[in-house]
Amino acid sequence: MQTKLTGRLKKSNNFLIPCFGTIILSLFLSFSHISYAQDEEGPSSDQSIVKNGESLFKGNCTVCHGIDEVIIGPALRDIHERRNEEWIYAFIKNSQKVIKSGDEYAVELYNQYNKTLMTSFDFSDEELNAILTYIKDESSKEVQVLVADASQSIGDGQGGSSVASDNFYLSLGLNLVLLLIIIFVLFRFTNLSKKYVILKDNQSKGKLLDDKDLEIVENRFDFKKFLRSNKFVGVASFIFIGVFVKSCIDGLYTVGIQQNYQPTQPIAFSHKIHAGQYEIDCNYCHTGVNISKSANIPSVNICMNCHNAINTDKPEIQKILTAYEENRPIEWVRVHNLPDLAYFNHKQHVAVGGLDCATCHGPIEEMDVVYQYSELTMGWCINCHRETEVNAKGNDYYKKLVELHNSSSKKPMKVEDIGGLECSKCHY
Ligand code: HEC
Ligand code: HEC
Ligand code: HEC
Ligand code: HEC
Ligand code: HEC
Ligand code: HEC
Structure with a gap:
C-alpha cells in the first residue's frame, strides 16, 4: 500500500512539474511583450x-x-x-x-x-x-x-501591440488564477497524504482508528456516485437554467435592434482608405450633414472627381466607370434604418448641436466596411438628450435661453430642457 502511495505521489510530481514549467514559461512570454521596441526615425536636418x-x-x-x-x-x-x-x-x-x-x-x-x-x-x-x-x-x-503597403504595416504594428497588451493582461490573470489553484491543490494533497501515511502506519501497528480516520484511509473517489449526488445535480441544473434564462433575456432585448449590422456593399469602398489614410473630409462626400436632414450618400460623380484618374485599371474602380458611363446610380445597401415614424435631422445635431460624427457612428475612418455602431433605439436618443448640454456657442438665440434657464435652475441647460423629450419632436 505504501509503495502504491509513494508511486502515486511520484506520478503526481511527474504531472505537476511540467504544469509549473508551462505556467512559468507563459508568464515569461507574457512579460516579454512589454518591451516593445519601436524603430528610431532616421536622421534629418531639423x-x-x-x-x-x-x-x-x-x-x-x-x-x-x-x-x-x-x-x-x-x-x-x-x-x-x-x-x-x-x-x-x-x-x-x-x-x-x-x-x-x-x-x-x-x-x-x-x-x-x-x-x-x-x-x-x-x-x-x-x-x-x-x-x-x-x-x-x-x-x-x-x-x-510599396508606399501604401508600408504604411499599412505600421498601422497593423500599432494595432498588434494594443492587442498584445490586452492579451498580456488576460493571460497574466489566467496564469495567476491557475497557479493559485495548483498551489492550493498541492497543499491539500501533501497534507492529506502526510496524514494518510501516518494513519496507515498506525493501522499497521495495530492501533484502532475512529470512523473519520478510517474514512480517510479507505477513501476511494467514486465518480459515478459523485455524478448522481444531489449536490452535483443541484449545481449543474442551477448553472444550466441560469445560462438559458440569461440568453433568453438578451435575445428579447435585441429584438428589432440592428446594432453592428454590416451589409456587404456592391463596391468594396473603404472608409479606412478614404477618410482614414487620405483624410478626405466626411463632408466632401456626405454633402448634406451640415445643411439638411439627410447626410446623403455620394453620387457616382463625386467618385469620378478622383477615379477618372486613380486606379482605373482595378476591377472595383471599373464598376464605378461603368455605372458612370451607363448613367446609373450605384446601389449601396443602407446600413442605418430608423423606422418611418421617427424623425432625425443631421443639421440639427452636427451644425447646430456641434456633435462629432464619431459620437453616433463610431470610428468610421477605421472601418473597411461600415457597420451600425449605435443602437438607434428611442432609449438611445432620449438618454443622450438627458445628458448632453445644449451647445450655445455662436448662437445668440440659445445664449438668451441659457440665461433664462440659469436664472431659474442651477443645473446646466440640457437638450431635454429645450423640448428634446417631447414626443412630437421625434414623431410625425
Ligand atoms: C470618398 C467619399 C466618402 C468619404 C470621404 C466618407 N464617406 Fe461615408 N460613405 C461613402 C459611401 C460611398 C457610403 C455607402 C457605402 C458604404 O456604406 O460603405 C458611405 C456610407 C457611410 C455611412 C453609412 C450610411 C448608411 O448606409 O447608413 C456612414 C455612417 C458614413 N458613411 C459616415 C462617414 C463619416 C463619419 C465620414 C468621415 C469620417 C465619411 N463617411 C467619409 C463615402 C464616403
Ligand atoms: C478625393 C479623391 C477620391 C474620391 C472622391 C474617391 N476616391 Fe476612391 N480612392 C482614392 C485614393 C487616393 C485611393 C487609394 C489609391 C491607392 O492607394 O491605390 C482610392 C481607392 C479606392 C478603392 C480601392 C481600389 C483598389 O482596388 O485598390 C475603391 C474601391 C474606391 N476608391 C472607391 C471609391 C468610390 C466608390 C468613391 C465614391 C463614393 C470614391 N472612391 C471616391 C481617392 C478618392
Ligand atoms: C486636388 C488635387 C491636388 C491637391 C490637393 C494638390 N495638388 Fe499639387 N498638383 C495636382 C495636379 C493635378 C498637378 C499637375 C499640374 C496641374 O494639373 O495643375 C499638381 C502639381 C503639383 C506640383 C508640380 C509638380 C511637378 O512635377 O512639377 C507641385 C510642386 C505640387 N502640385 C505641390 C502640391 C502640394 C505641396 C500640395 C499640398 C499643399 C498639393 N500639390 C496639393 C493636384 C493636386
Ligand atoms: C446624434 C447622432 C448622429 C450624429 C452626430 C451623426 N449622425 Fe449620421 N446618422 C444618425 C442616425 C440616427 C442615422 C439614421 C437616419 C435615418 O435612418 O433616417 C444616420 C444616418 C447617416 C447616414 C446614412 C444616410 C442618411 O442620411 O440617412 C450617413 C451617410 C451619415 N449618417 C453620416 C454622418 C456624418 C458624416 C456625420 C458627421 C458629420 C454624422 N452622420 C453625424 C445619427 C447621427
Ligand atoms: C449623442 C447625443 C445625441 C443623440 C444620440 C441624439 N441626439 Fe438629438 N439632439 C442632441 C443635441 C445636442 C440636440 C440639441 C441641438 C440643438 O442645439 O438644437 C438634439 C436635438 C434634437 C432634436 C430637436 C429638439 C428640439 O427641441 O429642438 C430632435 C428632434 C432630435 N434631437 C432627435 C433625435 C433622434 C430622433 C435621435 C435618435 C435617433 C437623437 N436625436 C439622438 C443630441 C443627441
Ligand atoms: C428623441 C427622440 C424621441 C422622442 C422624444 C420620443 N421618441 Fe418614440 N421613438 C424614437 C425612435 C428613434 C424610435 C424608433 C426606435 C426603434 O426603431 O427601435 C421610437 C419608437 C417609438 C415607439 C415604438 C414604435 C415601434 O414600432 O416599436 C413608440 C410607441 C414611441 N416611440 C412613442 C413615443 C412617445 C409616446 C413619446 C413621448 C413620450 C416618444 N416616443 C418620444 C424617438 C423618440
Missing part, C-alpha cells in the same frame, strides 16, 4: 520643421500627391531639383496663375494631367518651407516601392 511639413503635407496634399506614386497629381520626389523654390511656392499658392502666365513647364504639366485643377493654398512662407523641407527629407530616403 526634425520639428520636417514634422510640421509632414502634417501639412498629409493634411492637404496626400489626397492627390505621393512621394513616389502618381495619384491625381505627379509624384513629388526630387521636386526641388526639377523646379526652383520660387516656382514651387507660386504654384502651390495659385497654380492657375502660373499656368495662365504662360510658363511653359506649367502649361505642359497641366496638359499632361488632363487639365486637372490643383487646389490653391493660402500658406505662409514658413509653412511652404516646412512642406518643401519635408519633401526634400523624404526624397533623401531610399525609394519606397
